[in-house]
Amino acid sequence: MKTRLLSLWYWIIHRLPEVLLGLSVLALAPALVLAALALRTQAATMLPSPGQYWRDTLQDPWSPLAVLTCLLGAGLLIFLLWRNWRLVWAVARKMIIEGLHRKVVLVLLIFFVVLMLSMPFILKTEGSLKSQVQLVLLYSLVLAMVLLSLVAIFLSAASVCSEIEHKQVHITDTKPLPRWQFLLGKWLGVVILCTTALFAMSVAVFLFVMYLARPPDTSHMDRREVAKVAKDYDSLFGEVLVGRKVVPAMLPPDLDAVVDKQMKEFQAKDQLPHGRTQLRSFREALRDAEMGSRLILATGDLYVWRFDGLQPRGGPLYLRFYANADPRVGVAGRWLGMRRKETKDTEGKLHSQFVPVGEVPPPPYGWQGGSQTIVVPATWVEPGGTLFLGFQNLDERRISFAWKQNYTQVMQESASFLTNYYRTVLVLVCHIALLAALGIMAGSLFSFPVASLTVVFFFVVGLIGPWFASFMEPPGMVELTPMQDFLLAAWQSTMGTVLAVMPHFGKYNPLGDLTDGRLVTWAFVASAGAVMLFIKGGAALLIGMYIYARRELARIIV
Amino acid sequence: MPSADSNVLQVVELTKIFRDFWGRESVKALDGLNFDVKRGEVFGLLGPNGSGKTTAVRIILGLLFPTRGAVSLFGHSPQSVEVKKRVGYMPEESHLYLYLNAEETLDFFGRLFRLPAQERRRRTEALIDMVGLQRARKRPVGQYSKGMARRIGLAQSLVNDPDFLILDEPTTGLDPIGTREIKDLILALRKMGKTILLCSHLLGDVEEVCDRICILYGGKQRALGPVRELLVSADVTQIRAPRLEEDAVRKIKDIIRESTGRADPVEVSSPSRPLEDYFLNVVDDARRERLTTAGAEVGTAAASFLGAGRAEPEKLLDELVQAAREPEKAPEPAAQPAAAIPVQRDTIFIEDLVKRGTVPAAEEKAAQKPAAASAPETTVRRGVLDELLVDPHKGSKPDENKAS
Numbered sequence: 023m024k025t026r027l028l029s030l031w032y033w034i035i036h037r038l039p040e041v042l043l044g045l046s047v048l049a050l051a052p053a054l055v056l057a058a059l060a061l062r063t064q065a066a067t068m069l070p071s072p073g074q075y076w077r078d079t080l081q082d083p084w085s086p087l088a089v090l091t092c093l094l095g096a097g098l099l100i101f102l103l104w105r106n107w108r109l110v111w112a113v114a115r116k117m118i119i120e121g122l123h124r125k126v127v128l129v130l131l132i133f134f135v136v137l138m139l140s141m142p143f144i145l146k147t148e149g150s151l152k153s154q155v156q157l158v159l160l161y162s163l164v165l166a167m168v169l170l171s172l173v174a175i176f177l178s179a180a181s182v183c184s185e186i187e188h189k190q191v192h193i194t195d196t197k198p199l200p201r202w203q204f205l206l207g208k209w210l211g212v213v214i215l216c217t218t219a220l221f222a223m224s225v226a227v228f229l230f231v232m233y234l235a236r237p238p239d240t241s242h243m244d245r246r247e248v249a250k251v252a253k254d255y256d257s258l259f260g261e262v263l264v265g266r267k268v269v270p271a272m273l274p275p276d277l278d279a280v281v282d283k284q285m286k287e288f289q290a291k292d293q294l295p296h297g298r299t300q301l302r303s304f305r306e307a308l309r310d311a312e313m314g315s316r317l318i319l320a321t322g323d324l325y326v327w328r329f330d331g332l333q334p335r336g337g338p339l340y341l342r343f344y345a346n347a348d349p350r351v352g353v354a355g356r357w358l359g360m361r362r363k364e365t366k367d368t369e370g371k372l373h374s375q376f377v378p379v380g381e382v383p384p385p386p387y388g389w390q391g392g393s394q395t396i397v398v399p400a401t402w403v404e405p406g407g408t409l410f411l412g413f414q415n416l417d418e419r420r421i422s423f424a425w426k427q428n429y430t431q432v433m434q435e436s437a438s439f440l441t442n443y444y445r446t447v448l449v450l451v452c453h454i455a456l457l458a459a460l461g462i463m464a465g466s467l468f469s470f471p472v473a474s475l476t477v478v479f480f481f482v483v484g485l486i487g488p489w490f491a492s493f494m495e496p497p498g499m500v501e502l503t504p505m506q507d508f509l510l511a512a513w514q515s516t517m518g519t520v521l522a523v524m525p526h527f528g529k530y531n532p533l534g535d536l537t538d539g540r541l542v543t544w545a546f547v548a549s550a551g552a553v554m555l556f557i558k559g560g561a562a563l564l565i566g567m568y569i570y571a572r573r574e575l576a577r578i579i580v
Numbered sequence: 581m582p583s584a585d586s587n588v589l590q591v592v593e594l595t596k597i598f599r600d601f602w603g604r605e606s607v608k609a610l611d612g613l614n615f616d617v618k619r620g621e622v623f624g625l626l627g628p629n630g631s632g633k634t635t636a637v638r639i640i641l642g643l644l645f646p647t648r649g650a651v652s653l654f655g656h657s658p659q660s661v662e663v664k665k666r667v668g669y670m671p672e673e674s675h676l677y678l679y680l681n682a683e684e685t686l687d688f689f690g691r692l693f694r695l696p697a698q699e700r701r702r703r704t705e706a707l708i709d710m711v712g713l714q715r716a717r718k719r720p721v722g723q724y725s726k727g728m729a730r731r732i733g734l735a736q737s738l739v740n741d742p743d744f745l746i747l748d749e750p751t752t753g754l755d756p757i758g759t760r761e762i763k764d765l766i767l768a769l770r771k772m773g774k775t776i777l778l779c780s781h782l783l784g785d786v787e788e789v790c791d792r793i794c795i796l797y798g799g800k801q802r803a804l805g806p807v808r809e810l811l812v813s814a815d816v817t818q819i820r821a822p823r824l825e826e827d828a829v830r831k832i833k834d835i836i837r838e839s840t841g842r843a844d845p846v847e848v849s850s851p852s853r854p855l856e857d858y859f860l861n862v863v864d865d866a867r868r869e870r871l872t873t874a875g876a877e878v879g880t881a882a883a884s885f886l887g888a889g890r891a892e893p894e895k896l897l898d899e900l901v902q903a904a905r906e907p908e909k910a911p912e913p914a915a916q917p918a919a920a921i922p923v924q925r926d927t928i929f930i931e932d933l934v935k936r937g938t939v940p941a942a943e944e945k946a947a948q949k950p951a952a953a954s955a956p957e958t959t960v961r962r963g964v965l966d967e968l969l970v971d972p973h974k975g976s977k978p979d980e981n982k983a984s
Contacts, residue, residue, distance in 0.1 A: 112691035116677065123679035189675035193736060196641045197692035198664040576643040577598075 039118040042218045043111075049221040053448055056441065060544040061089075088549040095556030103210070106203050113199070113207025114214065121177055121215045130169050134223055138162045138230060151251075152258040155234050159227065159262070160537040166223040167450055167533075170216050171481060174454045178212045178461030179473040182570075187469055191575045202567040205462050209563060212458040217451055224447045228440075235263060261395070265437030265541040266340065271327035271430045274316065281309045297507035299514070310426075317423040319355075319415040325423070326360055326376055326412040329432045332403045337435035339398040341411065344428035345391050347421050352388030354417040356381050359402035360410035376410060388417070393428065400434070437541055445542040446532040452554040456525050457481065459559040463566035469578050484525035525558055588744050588775045589617040589640065593649035596635055596799075609635040611799040613649070617744075622766060622776045624790035624807070626783065632799040633779045634672055637748050640777070641669055653744070665693065668742030672749045672779075674729035678722030682713050682732055685721055686739055693740045706883035707735035712761075712876045726753040728876045734762065741886050745769065748779045758876065760860060763789050765882055772887030787811065824848075 034041070068075040079086055103110060121127060141161055147153040182205070185191045194204065235258060240248045285305060288294050295304050319325055332339070347353040359380040365373050382396060403409045409432065415421050423430060460480050464473035502510065530550040532542045573579065594613040600606045610632045617623040625633050638644040640651050642658035656663045676685055683704055690700035708717050711731035716724065721732055730753045737745060747766070751759040766776055766789045780786050786793060787807060795803040803810060824832070833846050 108694050109692060112688060115691075116680070116688050119684070120677070120679060189671070189673070190677060192638075192641075192643055192671050192675050193669065193689070193733075194692070195643060196664060196667060196669040197689060197740075198661045198694075199692045200661055574644045576638045 038122060039115040039214075042118055042214055043114075045221070046214045046217040049217065050448075050451070052444065056444070057544060057547075084549065085545040088545065088552040091552035091556055092548050095552070095560060099556075102206065106200075106206075109199050109203045110207040110210060113204055114211035117181060117208050117211025118215050120181060121211070124177075126173055126177060127215060127219050130173060130219065131222065134166060134169060135226060137165055138227065142234065150254045150257075151235070151238070152254055152262055155231055155258055156262050156537050158234060159231050160533055162227040162230070163224075163446070163450075163533055163536075166220060166227065167453065170220055170223075170450075170454055171457050173219070174212055174216050174457040175461045175477045175481065176474055177215070178208060178458045179465040179477055180470055181208060181212075182462055182465030183468060183470045183473050186575060187578060189576075195575050201571045205466060205563065205567050205570055209455075209458050209462050212461070213451075213455050216454045216458065220447065220450060220454060224443070228443060231263070235259075260338065260397075260435070261340065261539045262537065263439040264435050264539045265439060265442030266433035266539050267331075267436040267541045267543075269329045269331055269432045269434070271329055271432075273313070277309065277313060280312055281305065284308050284312070297502060297504060299507055299511050300502055313425050314422070317425060319413065319421050319423075321415055321418055321420075324358075324376075324412050324414040326410050327430050329409040329411070330407060332400075332407045332409055332432065332434050333436065334400070334403045334405050334407060336400055336403075339400055339403070339409070340395050340433040341398045341430070342393065342395045342433065343413075343430040344393045344424035345389065345421055346424070347389070347391030347419075349391045352385075352390050353415065353419065353421045354384075354388045355413055355415045355421065356384060357389075357396065357398070358382075358412045358414065359398070360412045361404070362410065376412065378412070391421075398432070433540060439539075442536060442542050445544065445547050446536045448547050449530060449532045449542065449550045452530070452550045452559075453527060456554040456559040456562070459562040459566070460525070463562040463569075466566040466570035466573075467579060480525060481527065483521075484527040487521045487524050487526060487528055489528070523558075525554060530554055586619050587616045588619050588654060589623075589777065590652045591615050591636070591640070591649070592651075594636065594639060594646055594651060595648040596632075596639060596644065597647045609799050610639070610646075613796070613799075613801050615794045615801070615804055617775055617777055619775055620770065620773050621791040622770050622778060622789050624786040624793035625777060625779045625796065626781065626786055626793055627796035628781055631796040633781075633796060634748060635799075636796070637669075637746055637777070637779055640746065641667070665740065666743040668737035668740060668745045670733050670737040670745075670747045670750055672752070674721075674726075674733035676721045676729060676732060676736075679720055681720050682708055682717045682735075685732055686735060689736045689739045695740075703739055703883065703885055706885055707738060710738075710765075710881070710883040711735045716876070725876075727755055727758055730754055731758065731876055734765075738883065738886060742774070744775045744777070746777045746779070749781070750778065751780070751782055751785055755876075757860060759785070768882045769886065772882075774887065 138158075141158050142154060145154070145157045145161065147157055185194070195201065238251050238255060240251060243251065285294070285308065295301060317325065341357070345353070358378040359382075360376040361379050363375045363377050365375055367373055379402060380399065382398060398409075398411065402411075411430075411432070413423070457477065460477045461473070464476040467473070468476060530546075530553065532546065532550075534540075535542050535546075591613055594610050595608070596610040597605050598607040598609055613632075613636060615623075625636060627633050635644065639646050640653065640658055651658055653660075653663045654666060677688070680688060686704040686707055687700050690703060695703070708714060711734055713728060713731055713735075716728060721729060724732065730750075734747075734750065737747070747762075750762050750766075754762065763785060766778065769776060770789075770791075778786060778790060790807050792806050793803070793810065794801060819832070829848050833848070836846050
């Protein structure tokens with residue numbers, strides 16, 4: 023019996039790479055089902071009026087393009103793996119054994135579990151259950167990502183260049199194994215190892231969060247405390263553990279026409295600046311000024327925002343706005359649900375007019391400034407999915423609303439937390455696959471420390487890229503000479519290209535959305551997969567393969 | 581099909597120049613190398629350390645690219661995947677994956693040849709038996725001694741039953757038994773019709789197994805030809821006989837002097853037993869007493885799948901290994917007059933090298949050290965070339981067995 027158990031154990035150990043492969047396939051399989059369901063929903067919206075659907079969709083062609091890229095990329099990858107499975111799997115298998123042997127993943131998992139469990143004690147929260155769960159969720163996933171990114175970088179870079187340095191390739195390369203398949207196998211091995219680790223960690227985080235979010239024990243509380251806890255509990259499931267669709271308010275339809283008219287006036291007075299970048303930023307400034315002036319409400323003023331694409335009979339709506347008012351004082355005013363009413367005047371002309379259908383009861387000290395979220399009844403949504411919300415300023419002071427980054431938006435529950443969480447993890451898998459590809463590329467060119475540092479450099483630039491890009495904004499309304507204007511344009515296009523080539527870890531980071539209870543859409547997953555996994559990851563792998571196939575393996579380059 | 585061609589390997593005007601980071605020439609590792617290896621022969625690539633042997637092998641394997649000249653392996657480029665299916669390579673040092681054990685290592689390399697699982701298992705078993713690592717099969721290769729790792733290195737080179745085997749310094753790090761086994765294996769593989777390129781500076785090994793040799797020095801080719809032709813010295817005859825009385829010896833000396841008409845010294849002495857023979861006997865005795873060892877055990881003859889499909893390989897193998905252990909009965913010496921093993925010497929090339937003072941002292945030592953372990957089983961105690969390299973002045977003496 024004992025020996026039989028022992029031999030079973032050896033068999034499992036020997037088969038661990040296959041087990042991990044099976045687990046990662048199992049973990050990724052629901053993606054196909056869920057993506058297919060999402061496509062079916064899309065098809066359902068398309069079928070009634072296909073022409074309209076495609077016109078709408080092609081307004082922003084990126085999403086269908088991303089889906090297409092994902093399908094093509096996945097098809098190509100599966101085709102390559104299927105055609106060369108034996109050799110690629112042999113290498114991947116050995117890579118997994120190497121990773122397991124180096125105990126990297128094991129140590130990592132132990133670190134992770136210890137840190138995750140201690141998080142509720144380390145993190146300082148405002149005391150509510152909602153913020154505690156939110157922070158634990160965010161930091162656990164950030165921790166998992168950082169650890170796995172490092173593993174993906176170092177494992178992939180080190181394993182390629184250490185095989186060159188320690189001359190194992192001298193044997194492996196004399197076998198009938200095409201060099202590109204060697205690299206593909208290494209990449210696959212790292213991805214399988216990291217994917218299973220990531221899924222294990224995600225399951226742990228999910229279970230831990232669900233444990234933290236268990237119904238509170240209210241038996242020893244008085245009624246006021248129970249009400250407070252219940253509200254906290256509701257807000258946790260309404261605002262964190264949920265997937266809410268984000269609908270930003272639409273810009274006024276006449277905005278661009280008004281700005282164009284103003285531009286023409288400036289042109290007539292010959293007051294327009296010269297140079298392309300200057301002209302663009304001038305127009306931008308005009309647009310900002312126009313929009314800003316509309317969002318400044320004097321006493322008695324009413325402004326109405328329009329939101330499209332909501333579910334009329336869906337869950338509650340969360341309105342998020344950002345107002346410039348003193349947060350300590352608050353502003354008197356009212357949020358109104360509006361309905362458009364069309365009336366004919368005596369000459370038979372159509373006039374649309376807004377009539378209020380309901381009011382959100384104001385808090386006792388008025389509406390606070392800064393960023394604020396309030397709940398709005400879903401019944402205000404018109405049958406077509408449109409919602410009009412108005413704010414009327416009843417204070418003697420002015421109040422102004424923000425736009426651009428903090429523009430008013432409405433969120434509505436449209437997916438469960440679990441599916442949202444799953445999509446988040448899928449995006450993280452794309453991150454890791456890209457890092458592994460970068461590691462393979464660097465490892466096929468450089469020796470160990472240089473290779474790893476190169477990927478770390480890419481990683482950091484990818485993280486801070488968007489922040490870095492903000493330095494490229496043209497300097498205000500300063501008059502530039504043609505030379506300066508040319509240099510600025512050249513600088514912008516060069517840096518724009520460089521940053522576009524770099525991995526966009528910051529841009530495709532789903533963690534903010536997830537922990538804020540916002541929907542991580544399939545379109546987002548598709549564009550993350552298209553850009554990070556298939557376009558950038560594929561390019562990195564191809565570059566690595568090209569270099570590796572053409573280099574002398576018996577020499578160390580750097 | 582290139583197999584119709586009798587040349588397995590063709591090296592034409594091969595030149596390799598290593599450049600530094602700035603593209604300046606730093607080393608000329610090979611300079612106009614020209615040789616070919618014919619189907620079914622054992623070809624030796626010889627030379628002191630740093631003479632370009634390993635560079636040549638790496639170019640032949642496609643790990644380095646030639647600066648000038650060309651290499652064709654089975655009529656194709658060395659990069660070709662099809663060619664690699666037919667080649668086995670045992671590198672100078674065992675560059676193995678330290679965390680895999682012997683079985684996993686051979687299984688991995690078997691996978692790279694797209695062998696089905698059952699076949700991989702069969703070959704792994706046979707090869708582990710062949711190199712005598714049955715007891716260490718589950719231990720990670722990283723824990724192996726150098727010699728044990730070399731054995732796995734040899735086993736992996738045979739996993740695809742290659743037509744062309746490249747062995748780079750195959751006997752370094754091996755004990756005398758292992759050395760003997762490798763030499764037996766080379767001879768057995770040759771009999772199976774395989775082609776072997778042997779790279780070595782252990783001249784005894786080379787002399788014993790190679791058909792033809794090429795001697796490199798400083799990246800240049802200094803000699804090329806069949807071993808027997810290069811080594812036979814036509815003006816010396818060696819006689820071997822059962823123990824003779826003083827009287828008989830004197831008579832023989834007289835006869836020789838008469839027939840040659842010269843008063844050159846004629847030496848007569850008892851030959852000493854080569855150390856290799858003695859060592860192998862001691863180990864054989866220990867084996868008979870069933871002493872166990874945690875290290876490498878004595879391997880079996882070549883794994884049975886090697887050369888499968890060719891005429892009666894196993895029977896042939898047995899015969900061969902037998903033959904190799906009893907060189908007197910080996911087919912080639914038998915062609916010579918009975919009981920007279922020719923003393924094969926040709927000092928021209930080596931003396932030429934040595935006189936120019938081109939062999940550094942360190943290399944002499946390197947050549948000297950392993951000589952005892954790898955001495956061939958002929959009546960000549962050490963490889964002639966070995967001797968010559970060690971001490972150029974002794975080269976002119978007919979024999980040095982006088983001491984015993």
